[in-house]
Amino acid sequence: MRIIITNSSNEPIYEQIIKQIKTMIIRGELKEGQVLPSIRGLAKDLQVSVITTKRAYDELEKEGFIYVVPGKGSYVAAQNREEIREQKLRIVEDKLSEIVTLSKMLGISYEDVIDILKILFEEE
Amino acid sequence: MLELIKMDFKLNLYRRKDFFKNLMVYSLIFFTLLLMQGVNPVTLQYPIIFVMETSFRSRVREDIVGELTLIQSLPVKRREYVISKYLVVFIKHIILVFFLYLILNIIKPLGLTIDYTGVNIKKIIVFWILSYAIIIPLMFLFLGSGRNFIHVFLPIFIPVGFLIAEEFRGSIYYLVNYLGSLESLIIILVVIALSIWVSLFLYTDRDLA
Amino acid sequence: MDYVLEVEGLSKKFDDFQLKDISFKLKPGYIMGFIGANGSGKTTTIKLIMNLLRRDAGKVKIFGKDNIGFEKEIKDRIGFVYDDLYFYDDLTIWEMKDIIAPFYSRWDDKVFNNYLDEFGLPGYKKIKDLSKGMKMKFSLSLALSHHADFIIMDEPTAGLDPIVRREVLDILYDIIQDENKSIFFSTHITTDLEKIADYITFIDKGRMVFSKALDEIYDNYKLIKGDRGLLEKLNREEFIGFRVHNIGFEALAGVEVVNSLGTTDEIVVEQPSLEDIMYFYTKGKKYAGTN
Numbered sequence: 001m002r003i004i005i006t007n008s009s010n011e012p013i014y015e016q017i018i019k020q021i022k023t024m025i026i027r028g029e030l031k032e033g034q035v036l037p038s039i040r041g042l043a044k045d046l047q048v049s050v051i052t053t054k055r056a057y058d059e060l061e062k063e064g065f066i067y068v069v070p071g072k073g074s075y076v077a078a079q080n081r082e083e084i085r086e087q088k089l090r091i092v093e094d095k096l097s098e099i100v101t102l103s104k105m106l107g108i109s110y111e112d113v114i115d116i117l118k119i120l121f122e123e124e
Numbered sequence: 125m126l127e128l129i130k131m132d133f134k135l136n137l138y139r140r141k142d143f144f145k146n147l148m149v150y151s152l153i154f155f156t157l158l159l160m161q162g163v164n165p166v167t168l169q170y171p172i173i174f175v176m177e178t179s180f181r182s183r184v185r186e187d188i189v190g191e192l193t194l195i196q197s198l199p200v201k202r203r204e205y206v207i208s209k210y211l212v213v214f215i216k217h218i219i220l221v222f223f224l225y226l227i228l229n230i231i232k233p234l235g236l237t238i239d240y241t242g243v244n245i246k247k248i249i250v251f252w253i254l255s256y257a258i259i260i261p262l263m264f265l266f267l268g269s270g271r272n273f274i275h276v277f278l279p280i281f282i283p284v285g286f287l288i289a290e291e292f293r294g295s296i297y298y299l300v301n302y303l304g305s306l307e308s309l310i311i312i313l314v315v316i317a318l319s320i321w322v323s324l325f326l327y328t329d330r331d332l333a
Numbered sequence: 334m335d336y337v338l339e340v341e342g343l344s345k346k347f348d349d350f351q352l353k354d355i356s357f358k359l360k361p362g363y364i365m366g367f368i369g370a371n372g373s374g375k376t377t378t379i380k381l382i383m384n385l386l387r388r389d390a391g392k393v394k395i396f397g398k399d400n401i402g403f404e405k406e407i408k409d410r411i412g413f414v415y416d417d418l419y420f421y422d423d424l425t426i427w428e429m430k431d432i433i434a435p436f437y438s439r440w441d442d443k444v445f446n447n448y449l450d451e452f453g454l455p456g457y458k459k460i461k462d463l464s465k466g467m468k469m470k471f472s473l474s475l476a477l478s479h480h481a482d483f484i485i486m487d488e489p490t491a492g493l494d495p496i497v498r499r500e501v502l503d504i505l506y507d508i509i510q511d512e513n514k515s516i517f518f519s520t521h522i523t524t525d526l527e528k529i530a531d532y533i534t535f536i537d538k539g540r541m542v543f544s545k546a547l548d549e550i551y552d553n554y555k556l557i558k559g560d561r562g563l564l565e566k567l568n569r570e571e572f573i574g575f576r577v578h579n580i581g582f583e584a585l586a587g588v589e590v591v592n593s594l595g596t597t598d599e600i601v602v603e604q605p606s607l608e609d610i611m612y613f614y615t616k617g618k619k620y621a622g623t624n
Binding site (some may be wrong): 007040044050051 | 362363364506507509510512528529530531532546547548551552602603604
């Protein structure tokens with residue numbers, strides 16, 4: 001499991017942690033039932049306060065992404081397929097709307113964008 | 125409390141080179157005085173000086189406040205520290221007296237004699253007890269306050285001061301002549317208790333600056 | 334116990350300095366950094382907590398018990414490390430340990446020897462022959478070898494080179510993996526704390542400035558930068574502190590103040606470091622820089 005945080009961004013560290021773990025769960029890199037690093041272990045590895053990692057895990061638990069068993073550890077929760085698909089769609093939609101805005105600004109037409117998309121998908 | 129006493133002896137053990145050097149020097153001075161002047165209050169103060177020096181670690185170089193900061197950060201009560209000093213002094217003094225007595229018997233065959241006339245063991249013991257009863261609280265008066273030079277001079281001046289007082293008052297003689305009777309014994313014990321009480325009073329609330 | 338350390342209304346008066354009304358609490362299992370400029374009262378506070386100084390007023394409770402009434406049993410569970418910790422210099426490491434160990438009911442020789450190995454400290458070496466870094470590691474070894482539940486340290490990283498400092502921090506990290514252990518340490522090297530502390534207590538000129546979770550501090554304080562012209566338009570009273578220099582100004586402000594300014598291109602908003610926070614609080618509402 002790979003989490004990288006940066007001190008130089010204005011985004012609070014706990015949010016960075018939440019985001020990255022969420023993404024990994026949605027992408028399927030973290031499977032259901034998989035054990036996460038302990039709150040303290042993670043704090044040590046990232047060199048941040050225990051309160052920060054605890055906050056991140058609390059938030060993730062509240063949103064249903066993980067569950068914490070006191071005394072044992074934290075685990076990836078079973079993910080609702082529908083919700084996951086929603087999340088995934090949302091990520092792509094966000095990126096696409098950036099592209100749409102950029103295209104309009106640069107004067108690139110819808111057809112041009114579709115052409116580019118086609119080529120990129122076929123490259124895969 | 126036991127650990128404090130053991131600590132004192134361990135320190136002397138680990139510093140045995142210094143310890144024996146001091147012991148030799150003191151013994152030399154002691155016996156020289158003894159041979160020259162016989163038994164009198166001036167010569168008798170020397171065991172006290174030696175015991176105080178090795179019990180209160182009054183080497184001028186040492187950082188007394190630092191040492192107390194270390195000791196009192198350990199699980200040690202202020203009260204324990206004070207009482208342990210009295211016990212340490214008591215034990216060391218007895219050991220020293222036996223040691224000196226042994227040496228006395230060794231030098232006897234050499235023909236060096238000591239003028240024993242007018243020596244009253246009880247008087248000596250009382251003198252020692254009362255000296256300690258005064259010096260130790262005086263040490264605690266300054267201990268940890270940062271004024272360390274006192275440690276060096278106190279053991280010398282106080283017994284001397286005490287003797288001078290003794291010359292003017294016959295009360296010590298009075299006390300000694302009746303030693304063995306319950307009253308005098310009680311007075312001695314009260315004096316010791318008072319000394320401990322004063323030391324506790326001085327040290328328990330002290331700021332280790 | 335609710336709190337491993339509770340300080341309330343702690344006060345002490347000296348001839349030339351006064352510690353007044355210091356209050357903060359630490360829950361078990363966390364690290365609290367104690368910051369303040371030199372002479373602000375950090376060492377005094379720690380000495381009061383350890384009852385090396387007698388307090389004039391206030392309460393100090395460790396493990397829920399009064400630090401004077403239960404002094405001995407509390408100190409049995411405390412590991413202490415001071416910056417200028419005194420040892421009998423002419424003794425060896427083993428001899429010094431031999432003197433100290435018997436005072437603790439839970440002394441563990443195996444743990445101690447492990448630390449000696451880990452730190453590369455030869456037991457036969459005299460303490461006066463140890464470098465400052467090695468002496469600090471020795472202090473740590475002693476403090477951590479009797480299963481202490483609470484580690485209290487006064488400037489443990491002062492005077493150490495950056496490499497040894499990191500090593501010391503790593504050790505603290507390891508200790509805190511056990512959620513029954515708590516650490517309290519004072520320092521003026523705030524960068525150490527930014528990595529490891531859960532809570533920060535900040536003291537200045539003998540008074541409390543704040544005691545908060547590090548997270549909360551980062552959430553609630555922002556650094557504003559702009560040009561001098563902008564400063565004229567803003568209400569300086571709302572800043573915690575500011576600094577004007579030739580080409581602009583910097584100010585520390587609460588997040589509500591920053592939000593009320595709205596977003597403009599004229600203002601840059603940044604995350605302050607602990608050092609920034611310390612600086613602006615201490616310097617106050619003055620022209621701290623060049624005018």
